Amino acid sequence: MPDDNFHVYDTTLRDGAQQEGLTLTVGDKLAIARQLDALGVGFIEGGWPGANPKDTEFFQRAQTELSLENAQLTAFGATRRAGVRAADDPLVAALRDSGAPVVTLVAKSHDRHVEKALRTTLGENLAMIRDTVAHLHQEGQRVFLDAEHFFDGYRSNPAYALEVVRAAAESGADVIALCDTNGGMLPDELADVVHEVMGTHARLGIHCHDDTGCAVANSLAAVKAGVTHVQGCANGYGERSGNANLFTVVANLQLKRGMPLVAPERLAEMSRVAHTISEVTNVAPHSAQPYVGASAFAHKAGLHASAVKVDPMLYQHIDPALVGNDMRMLVSDMAGRASVELKGRELGYDLSGDRDRLGRIVDRVKELESTGHTFEAADASFELLLRDELAGERRRHFTVESWRVIVERRPDASLISEATVKLHAKGERIVATGEGNGPVNALDKALRVALERIYPELAALELTDYKVRILEGSSGTGAVTRVLLTSSDGEADWGTVGVGENVIEASWQALEQAVTYGLLRQGHTLDT
Numbered sequence: 001m002p003d004d005n006f007h008v009y010d011t012t013l014r015d016g017a018q019q020e021g022l023t024l025t026v027g028d029k030l031a032i033a034r035q036l037d038a039l040g041v042g043f044i045e046g047g048w049p050g051a052n053p054k055d056t057e058f059f060q061r062a063q064t065e066l067s068l069e070n071a072q073l074t075a076f077g078a079t080r081r082a083g084v085r086a087a088d089d090p091l092v093a094a095l096r097d098s099g100a101p102v103v104t105l106v107a108k109s110h111d112r113h114v115e116k117a118l119r120t121t122l123g124e125n126l127a128m129i130r131d132t133v134a135h136l137h138q139e140g141q142r143v144f145l146d147a148e149h150f151f152d153g154y155r156s157n158p159a160y161a162l163e164v165v166r167a168a169a170e171s172g173a174d175v176i177a178l179c180d181t182n183g184g185m186l187p188d189e190l191a192d193v194v195h196e197v198m199g200t201h202a203r204l205g206i207h208c209h210d211d212t213g214c215a216v217a218n219s220l221a222a223v224k225a226g227v228t229h230v231q232g233c234a235n236g237y238g239e240r241s242g243n244a245n246l247f248t249v250v251a252n253l254q255l256k257r258g259m260p261l262v263a264p265e266r267l268a269e270m271s272r273v274a275h276t277i278s279e280v281t282n283v284a285p286h287s288a289q290p291y292v293g294a295s296a297f298a299h300k301a302g303l304h305a306s307a308v309k310v311d312p313m314l315y316q317h318i319d320p321a322l323v324g325n326d327m328r329m330l331v332s333d334m335a336g337r338a339s340v341e342l343k344g345r346e347l348g349y350d351l352s353g354d355r356d357r358l359g360r361i362v363d364r365v366k367e368l369e370s371t372g373h374t375f376e377a378a379d380a381s382f383e384l385l386l387r388d389e390l391a392g393e394r395r396r397h398f399t400v401e402s403w404r405v406i407v408e409r410r411p412d413a414s415l416i417s418e419a420t421v422k423l424h425a426k427g428e429r430i431v432a433t434g435e436g437n438g439p440v441n442a443l444d445k446a447l448r449v450a451l452e453r454i455y456p457e458l459a460a461l462e463l464t465d466y467k468v469r470i471l472e473g474s475s476g477t478g479a480v481t482r483v484l485l486t487s488s489d490g491e492a493d494w495g496t497v498g499v500g501e502n503v504i505e506a507s508w509q510a511l512e513q514a515v516t517y518g519l520l521r522q523g524h525t526l527d528t
Contacts, residue, residue, distance in 0.1 A: 003260075004042075005228065006228050006229070006230075006261065006354065007042045007043060007175065007205065007228065007229035007230065008040075008041045008042045008043070008230060008246070008250055008261050008262070009041070009042060009043040009045065009074075009144075009205070009229060009230065009231040009232075010043065010044050010045065010071075010231075010232065010233065010234065010246055011045040011076075011231055011232070011233055011236040011243065012032060012036070012045075012237055012246075012277070013032060013033065013044065013045060013046050013047055013058075014045045014046070014047045014048060014055075014076050014235045015045070015233060015238050015239070015243055016233035016234060016237030016238050016242075016243060017029075017047075017237070018238060018239040019237045019239060019242065019283075020239075020240055021283070022276075022281055022283055023113075024280075024281065025054075026057050026058050026061060027056055028068055028280050028281070029046065029047070029058050030058070030061065030062065030065055031280050032277055032280055032281075032377060033046065033062070033071075033073070033236070034066070035067070035234075035273045035276050035277055035280075035443055036071060036234065036273070037068045037069060037070050037071045037275060038070075038269060039208055039262060039266055039267075039269055039270060039273045040070045040071075040148065040261075040262030040263060040266040040267075041070065041071050041073045041246070041250075041262075042070070042071060042072065043071060043072050043073075043102060044068070044071045044073055044074060045073070045074045045075075045076050045104060046058055046059060046062060046073050046074065046075060046076075046100065047059070047075075047076060048075075048076050049077070049094045049095060049097075049098040049100075049105055050077065050090065050091045050093070050094025050095070051077070051091065051094075052313045056094065059073075059075060059098040059099055059100060060099075060264060062099070063099045067283065068283070069465075072100075072101050072102050073099075073100045073101065073102070074100055074102040074103065074104050074123075075095050075098040075100035075102070075103050075104070076103075076104050076106070076146070077091055077092070077094065077103065077104075077105060077106070078091065078105065078106050078107075078382030079092075079105050079106075079125075079128040079129050079131075079132040079133075080092050080128050080131055080135075080512060081109050081128075082119075082120040082124050082125075082128060082447050083117045084130040085131065086128075086134075086135035086136075087135055089132075092132060092135065092136070095135060095136065095141075096135075096139050096141070098488065100141070100149050101141060101142060102141065102142045102143075102144065103136050103141050103142070103143050103144070104143075104144040104145070104146055104177075105129075105132055105133065105136075105143060105144070105145050105146065105173075105478075106145075106146045106148050107125070107128070107145055107146070107147060107148065107164060107168065108125055108148055108149065108153075108164075109147040109148060109149060109150045109153045109154075109160075109161045109165075109179075110149035110150070110152050110156060110161070110162040110410060111153060111157040111160050111161075111520070112146070112153075112156060113148070113149055113153070122160060125164075126163060126164065126167045129145070129164065129167045129171065130168075130170070130171040132136045133145065133171035133172050133173045134171045134172055135145045137171070137172030137173075138172075142174055143172060143173045143174060144173060144174060144175040144177060144229070144472075145159070145168040145175070145176045145177065146175075146177045146179050146207060147164055147168070147176055147177065147178055147179055148179050148181050149177065149179065149181045149182065149343070150178040150179050150180070150181075151179075151180050151184075151185050151189075151190065151193055151290075152181070152182060152184070154197075155191055158196075162197065162200055162248065164176075164462070165178075165197060165200050165202050165204075166200055166202065168202070169200065169201075169202035169203075172507075173202075174203060175203050175204070175205045175228075175229045175286070176202050176203070176204055176205065177204070177205035177206060177207045177229060177231055177511040178193075178194065178197065178205065178206055178207070178213075178222070178227070179207040179208075180206075180207070180208045180218060181207075181209065182209065182211060182214065182216075183208065183209030183211030183212060183240070183241060184211060184212060185208070185212070185214065185218055185223040186214055186218075186222075187217045187218050188221070189220045189294045190208075190221055190354045191221040191224065191225045192221065194206070194222050194225035194226060194227060195225050195226070198225070198226045200433050203228060203229070204222075204226065204228070204229070205227050205228070205229025205230065205237050206218070206219050206222035206223070206226040206227045206229070206230050206231065207231040207232060207244075208222075208231075208232075208242075208243070208244045209238065209239075209240065209241065209242070209243055209244075210236065210238070210240075210241040210242045210243065210244065210245075211240055211241045213241070214244070215232075215236070215243060215244035215245070215247055216244050216248045216249055216252070218244070219232065219244045219249050220252055220257075221252070221258055223253060223257075228247075229241075229251055230244075230253075231244070231246075232244035232245060232246030232249050233245070233246055234246060234247065234274065234277045235247065235274055235277060235278060235281075235283070235285070235286070236248070236286075236289070236351070237281070237283070238490065243288070244289075244436060246287075246289060247269075247270055247273075247274055247289075247290075247406050248290045248291060249291055250267075250270075250292075251264065251267070251270065251290070251291045251323055253321075254267060255267075255318055255322060257320050259525040262411055264322075267322060267323060267324075268321065268322065268323065268324045269324055270291065270292055270293070270323045270324055270473075271292040271323055271324035271325040271377065272324050274289070274292040275292070290326075291318075291323045291325065292323060292325060292460055294455060296320070296325055297316055297320040297325055297326065297327045297410055298327075321409050327346075344361075347379070347382075347383050347386065349390065350387060357389065357390070359391050360389060360413075361385070361386065364385065364389065366381075366387070368385075368499075371480070371499060372471045372480045372482050372499040373482070373497055373499050374482065374484075374497060375497065378484060378495040378497035378510075379387075379468060379494060379495055379497050380487075380495055380496045380513060380514065380517035381495070381496045381497045381513050382492035383511075383517065384513055384516060384517060396512075397425060397451075397455070397524055398423050398424060398450075398451065398518050399423060399424045399425075399518060400421070400422070400423045400424035400512065401422040401423055401424065401429070402421075402422045403419065403420065403421045403422070403443065403446070403508060404419065404420050405418065405419040405420075405439045405442055405443055405504060406418050406419075407439060415437075416435055416436075417435065417436050417439045417441065417442035418433060418434070418435050418442055418447040419433065419434050419435075419436070419442035419443040419445070420432070420433045420446060421433075421434075421443070421446040421449075421450050423447075423450055423451075425451060425454055426454055426477055428454075430451075431450075432446050432447075432449035432450035433446055433449070434446030434447075434449050439504050439507070440466065440504070440507045440511065443504075443507070443508060443511060443513055444463060447511065447512075447515060450460075451515065453518055455522070455524065457489075457518075457522040458518065458519070460489045460490055461487060461488075461489055461514070461515065461518045462487065462488050462489075462490075462492065463485060463486070463487055463511075464486045464487065464516070465484075465485070465486035466483070466484075466485055466486075466507075467483070467484040468481060468482070468483055468484075468503060468506075468507075469481070469482045469483075469484075472480075479501070480499060480500070480501060481499070481500060481501065481502065481503045481505075481506045482497065482498070482499050482506060483497065483498045483499075483503065483506040483507045483509070483510045484496075484497055485497075485507075485510040485514050486497075486513060487514040487517075487518060489518055489521060489522075493519065494517055494518075494521075496509075496510040496511075496513040496514045496517065497509075497510055497513075498510035498511070498513070
């Protein structure tokens, strides 16, 4: 188990799941918990047993299906109801019977919330805290307490907010997490309050929301002020603007403050864990997310690339490998020779010995970008361009004679698209047709029918994303369409780009490149 001197506490499965559009099954929650455990967090808050069937089932299944190596599973719940003994409250019983070694209780620390939301007295709220904490502690569970709305409560009635902290600590709570529930605090203000609360001699934690964009900064300020328990969510998930991004908090504390929170080999899994959780939640990863985002160490400007070529750390604050990420060079109309040279090196091509050829590639990239192409999300298209320039000619596994696609509305009001592709591959002329639910789908199927007999590996190829953007025409009356495709063979993803006045034409360009690159990945050389 991690060192108990400092807690890394994840609440993705409960607080993070409150994000708009994010819905987790019990299987999803178990999968995410395994990823968080692999990262090395100390506590994983699994949900609120007894409050809803899904969370109750999660804790039941966790007892047999979840084998944690690093983390302890934590059950979340509220203090007992007013006027009811903790031992007799069914929701407290659900916490007691959850099988979780740790319970986190939420309690009101804002006087107005006690009187208006709980509809009870300030004294009864303190009794609810004392009774519930003591009962669960006596039953053998470790108890943490989330002091909800603490910072707003401290502004309203500091004496009462402090009394909540004391009541929990004196009754056996190991940690009292001060919650910026509305997310309205700024780092200097929050640090001042934490300094004052440290005088209660209770062990304090911090739980921040990101409504001011300061959740991570507030968490770091609280740690500097003395808290030894920090809460957050994977990828910053959470209600409204989200919770403190636990990955950013951990990386900052470990790499900037020198706090050994997780083993270095586990920290190097952070980017993989972040993206795996994104896949489970079906929430697209934020490319600019610090440390783990795809763009976190991406360089676009030519000036930056020139410096990075000399020393990568001139424009990077850490070695990306420390968090399992990679430096990336983006090829665009802002690129210079250094950008293209480094991008080529990243793809396995040494361009350093031929400045003339390098210059031609740069000019070609800028020419294509001026017509609407973009290579930032289309590495495969750039590599094919690079191969063509190095070979001095365009080479492909197949040559296309023609293609066409029609859309038919049938008597039953259904729409079907049918595509015909004529091409030459390995000395054969092949004509193939395919039907799909749209023109691009039909073209994709026709191209596969044509080639899969010769290249059966294409059966594993899958189009995973399709984006269309209409670009302003140069004359102001026309329009240019750009299509970005993402493809996968189950082991890797790659992007291709097509540009044309017609969306089908642009889609075909991107599709043809996607198939070509897929064949390259399977070891087929470009012969034609």
